[in-house]
Amino acid sequence: MDCVATGGNVKALAKAIHSLSKIGEELYLEPQDNGLALRSVNSSRSAFACFLLSPLFFQRYRTDPDHSFRCKIPIKSVQAVFKSISSLERSVEKCHIQMNSEKNRLTVALHCKHGLLKTHNLSYQDSESLQAVFDKESCANVLRAQPRLLVDAVLHFPLSQEEVTVSVKSDRVWLRNRVEDDADPSRAMMTELCLSAEEFDHFSIGAETSITFCLKELRGLLVFAESSGLPISVFFSQPGSPVVLNVSDSVLEVNFVLATLSEGLSASWTKATKNSSAKTTPPPDDFMSDDMDSYLIAMETSELPGPSVDPQPCTINHRMQLGSESEEEEEEQIDRPPNKKFCSVFFGSVLHNSQLTNQTVQRQQVLASDSEDEQ
Amino acid sequence: MPLSTQSQAGDEQYVLVASLDNVRNLSNILKAITFREHAIFNATKNGLKVTVEDSKCLQANAFIQADIFQEFTIKEDSVGFQVNLTVLLDCLTIFGGSTVPGVSTALKMCYNGYGYPLTLFLEEGGVVTVCKINTQEPEEPLDFDFCSTNVTNKVILQSDSLKEAFSELDMTSEILQITMSPSQPYFRLSTFGNSGNAHYDYPKDSDMMELFQCTKTQTNRYKMSLLKPSTKALALSCKVSVRTDSRGFLSLQYLVRNDEGQICFVEYYCCPDEEVEEE
Numbered sequence: 273m274d275c276v277a278t279g280g281n282v283k284a285l286a287k288a289i290h291s292l293s294k295i296g297e298e299l300y301l302e303p304q305d306n307g308l309a310l311r312s313v314n315s316s317r318s319a320f321a322c323f324l325l326s327p328l329f330f331q332r333y334r335t336d337p338d339h340s341f342r343c344k345i346p347i348k349s350v351q352a353v354f355k356s357i358s359s360l361e362r363s364v365e366k367c368h369i370q371m372n373s374e375k376n377r378l379t380v381a382l383h384c385k386h387g388l389l390k391t392h393n394l395s396y397q398d399s400e401s402l403q404a405v406f407d408k409e410s411c412a413n414v415l416r417a418q419p420r421l422l423v424d425a426v427l428h429f430p431l432s433q434e435e436v437t438v439s440v441k442s443d444r445v446w447l448r449n450r451v452e453d454d455a456d457p458s459r460a461m462m463t464e465l466c467l468s469a470e471e472f473d474h475f476s477i478g479a480e481t482s483i484t485f486c487l488k489e490l491r492g493l494l495v496f497a498e499s500s501g502l503p504i505s506v507f508f509s510q511p512g513s514p515v516v517l518n519v520s521d522s523v524l525e526v527n528f529v530l531a532t533l534s535e536g537l538s539a540s541w542t543k544a545t546k547n548s549s550a551k552t553t554p555p556p557d558d559f560m561s562d563d564m565d566s567y568l569i570a571m572e573t574s575e576l577p578g579p580s581v582d583p584q585p586c587t588i589n590h591r592m593q594l595g596s597e598s599e600e601e602e603e604e605q606i607d608r609p610p611n612k613k614f615c616s617v618f619f620g621s622v623l624h625n626s627q628l629t630n631q632t633v634q635r636q637q638v639l640a641s642d643s644e645d646e647q
Numbered sequence: 648m649p650l651s652t653q654s655q656a657g658d659e660q661y662v663l664v665a666s667l668d669n670v671r672n673l674s675n676i677l678k679a680i681t682f683r684e685h686a687i688f689n690a691t692k693n694g695l696k697v698t699v700e701d702s703k704c705l706q707a708n709a710f711i712q713a714d715i716f717q718e719f720t721i722k723e724d725s726v727g728f729q730v731n732l733t734v735l736l737d738c739l740t741i742f743g744g745s746t747v748p749g750v751s752t753a754l755k756m757c758y759n760g761y762g763y764p765l766t767l768f769l770e771e772g773g774v775v776t777v778c779k780i781n782t783q784e785p786e787e788p789l790d791f792d793f794c795s796t797n798v799t800n801k802v803i804l805q806s807d808s809l810k811e812a813f814s815e816l817d818m819t820s821e822i823l824q825i826t827m828s829p830s831q832p833y834f835r836l837s838t839f840g841n842s843g844n845a846h847y848d849y850p851k852d853s854d855m856m857e858l859f860q861c862t863k864t865q866t867n868r869y870k871m872s873l874l875k876p877s878t879k880a881l882a883l884s885c886k887v888s889v890r891t892d893s894r895g896f897l898s899l900q901y902l903v904r905n906d907e908g909q910i911c912f913v914e915y916y917c918c919p920d921e922e923v924e925e926e
Contacts, residue, residue: 349842355815363811377843386808387850390815394843 273303273341273371276332282367282382284524286354287496288323292347294492295321295528299347300402301378303335303371307524311402312347318531319489320404329523331366341371343396345378353380353392363388404529408516411507412478413440419497419504421471426494428463429487435533436490438508438515439482443469450484450533473503481510484533493517493528508532663690663726663758666718669751670769672905673711674739677732679883679903679913680707682876686732687785690758691725698788699732704918705873706789707880715909718755726758728782730765738778742771758782791916797892800827800861802834806884806901808855812836812847813878816871820844822920823871827891828864834889838871857886867895868920877901880913895919 277285288310292299296312296319303309307326313319327333354360366383377393384390425447429436435450445467451460469475497504497519508515512534519526667673680686680699687698694712713719742752755768764779816823820838827834834849834856851859877899881887884901891897899915 346842352815352817352842353845359811386855387853388808388812388855389846389848389850390812391846391848392843393845 273308273336273369274332274334275303275308275330275369277329277367277369278331278365281329281523282364283357283361284329284496284500285325285367286357286360287499288325288526289347289350289354290357291492291496291526292321292323293351294495295319295489297347298344299350300342300344300399301396302342302401305335305337308333308369313402313404314489319486320402320529321489321492322404322527324525326523326525339373341373342399342401343378344399344402345394345396349394350380353382353390353394404527406514406516406527406529408507408518408527410509411516412509413481414474414476414505414507415440415445415472416474416503416505417472419494419501421467422490422504423494423498425465425467426487426491428465433487435484436487437482437484438506440477441480442477445469445472474505479509481508483508483511483515485515485530489528489530490517493519493526496526660759661720661757662722662760663756664718664720665690665695665716665754665756667715667754667756668717669906670739670754671744671746671751672715672907672909672911673754674736674744675883675905676709676711676903676911676913677736677739679880679901680709680876681732681736681879682707684731684733685729685783685786686735687727687729687788689725689727689785689788690721692721694719697732700789701873701876703789704870705876706791706916707876708914710912710914712911715905715911726760727785728758728761728765729785730780730782734780735765735767738767738769738776738780741769741776741778742774745771791896791918793890793892793896793898793916797894798890798898799863799893800865801858801888801890802827802849802851802856802861803858803886803888804834804849805855805857806881806887808849808853809887810878810881813881817842817845818871821871822868823874824866824868825889825891825897826864826866827861827889829861830864833859833861858888865891865895867891867897869897869917870920873917874915877915877917880915884913 289299292310292312296314298312300311300313301308302311304324307324307329310323310325312321360382363384363386364382365385368379368381368383370379370381372379372393375393376395378396380392380394382390382392426436429447429449433449437446437448437450439446439448446464447467448464449462451457451462493504500519500521502519502521505518506515507518511532513532514529515532517526517528517530677686677697680697683699683701685699689696689698692713694710694715697709697711698706700706739752739754744752750771752769752771754770757766757768759766762782764781767776767778767780769776769778816836817838817840819840819842822839824837824839825835826832826837832846832848833851836847838845849856851861880899880901880903883903885904886902888900888902889897890900896919897915897917899917901913901915903911903913905911
């Protein structure tokens with residue numbers, strides 16, 4: 273791989289790295305024929321981000337067709353290269369990224385004013401491709417707004433606020449902070465704001481719904497969108513299925529895929545048990561015999577259509593599947609539910625339900641049975 | 648001169664009297680060498696030299712010429728004492744070290760000779776504070792024997808270009824490697840940290856390079872922890888001269904312009920780390 277970015281695109285590249293650093297610990301880098309893909313996923317695999325910088329983004333973009341190459345790098349070390357955006361803007365004229373497979377180093381050379389050359393040779397690890405499977409086109413709801421609108425809206429929530437709930441009606445959107453179930457109601461502060469459809473560039477609501485997702489990643493994307501001045505498109509359907517945030521122009525495409533909470537889980541649970549009481553409680557072994565990969569991701573499990581359940585009226589399939597990288601990591605995922613917080617948010621409502629027979633089972637199993645019964 | 652004239656009475660007894668209208672001209676430059684508590688002061692007719700050392704490997708000197716002071720009277724050829732630099736700086740900034748233009752603290756610094764405390768009269772807005780700091784037996788400063796005739800390589804750079812590099816240096820690297828060469832890479836700073844290595848190359852024809860005199864390729868490593876304090880001096884300075892001698896010893900000289908536009912110098916000497924094979 274050999275590519276060169278110049279001028280304002282160096283800043284865009286730096287901003288992309290900073291955005292990705294809000295997602296996960298590692299940067300997955302993959303030079304593809306259609307551009308350089310920079311990806312990251314969080315430890316609980318509930319958030320995924322991909323920046324695809326097309327060959328036109330670069331002044332020069334060359335990949336080795338015979339030798340496909342993918343790697344992951346601790347994002348902190350890449351961030352260090354692009355540490356100060358302001359000095360980058362002021363002094364960097366050209367950024368040259370090159371793969372040195374002999375030395376196992378990724379070389380990032382920054383050509384600065386006054387002839388100063390900064391060369392960073394970063395060590396990396398080989399990795400499998402990281403890919404999320406999602407279908408934003410089939411989402412019922414699509415909103416598109418200028419970054420400013422969302423930046424101003426998000427500004428009202430404190431930095432400590434973890435999740436935000438977005439509710440849509442045919443003509444307006446509400447943003448609300450999500451108060452934890454165990455929070456003291458006398459101390460909790462509710463913030464709610466309403467945006468009219470007119471404020472959006474595009475506003476099409478196919479299904480009135482309400483979704484809750486993490487703010488941190490959204491903030492990460494907003495930083496990028498604001499600096500590039502590109503509108504953000506939001507695709508979503510219902511609670512529990514991922515929300516896709518997209519920013520694109522002619523030379524780059526950004527997709528953030530974030531898990532949403534399955535708020536209405538307990539209701540659908542009751543419905544499901546009524547409809548198919550015979551099939552509800554799957555044998556715990558079922559989990560083991562099934563496709564493991566599909567259970568790894570919390571967001572997906574709540575989405576998988578139960579094998580024995582009749583097709584639902586809602587046939588849209590918003591699946592998000594993350595290609596797993598290595599055995600080692602898979603096991604790690606199974607061994608410990610990565611983000612307790614997320615688990616509890618996801619399945620809190622299920623656990624309350626007394627109908628649940630295997631309450632004492634491990635979280636991961638709940639994760640599985642949950643998915644079987646949800647729809 | 649806003650300082651009260653009353654204290655002038657007993658001036659005859661002092662071996663050293665130095666007055667400044669703006670104490671920042673002294674305190675700022677002392678901050679540039681504050682990395683150890685003890686500072687050796689040595690005054691001669693030419694001015695004041697303050698020395699701080701670390702681990703017998705690093706020495707920093709600040710020179711404040713006699714003409715920076717409004718009054719500089721010395722009764723002996725050389726007057727030496729040692730004080731706690733942190734305490735001295737606390738005293739010098741006792742009025743808060745305001746940077747508001749037009750508001751400045753005046754200083755009169757007196758020393759009575761061996762065994763006496765260092766007496767500071769500080770005045771701001773008509774308020775006078777008298778500080779007495781006990782002096783210590785002066786230690787003999789290290790002689791790095793850094794002689795300009797033994798200098799192998801020398802470059803003078805505008806500080807701005809080095810400031811950026813030093814602010815970005817990978818601090819997970821234990822050493823900073825400096826390469827100076829008459830051919831490529833001319834002047835290179837390298838770090839070897841957790842995430843890989845990084846090189847900062849300055850071409851000899853850069854606008855930032857004021858002087859380039861390299862006779863022989865030299866690569867030396869210096870402990871990052873030792874060089875870290877020098878960034879304080881770098882931050883104040885407008886130009887820096889980087890020299891290495893035949894033994895690989897490093898001399899960093901910083902040209903510092905004070906509030907009045909007068910020039911002072913801060914100098915760092917550092918021993919090279921043990922020779923290590925190049926990567």
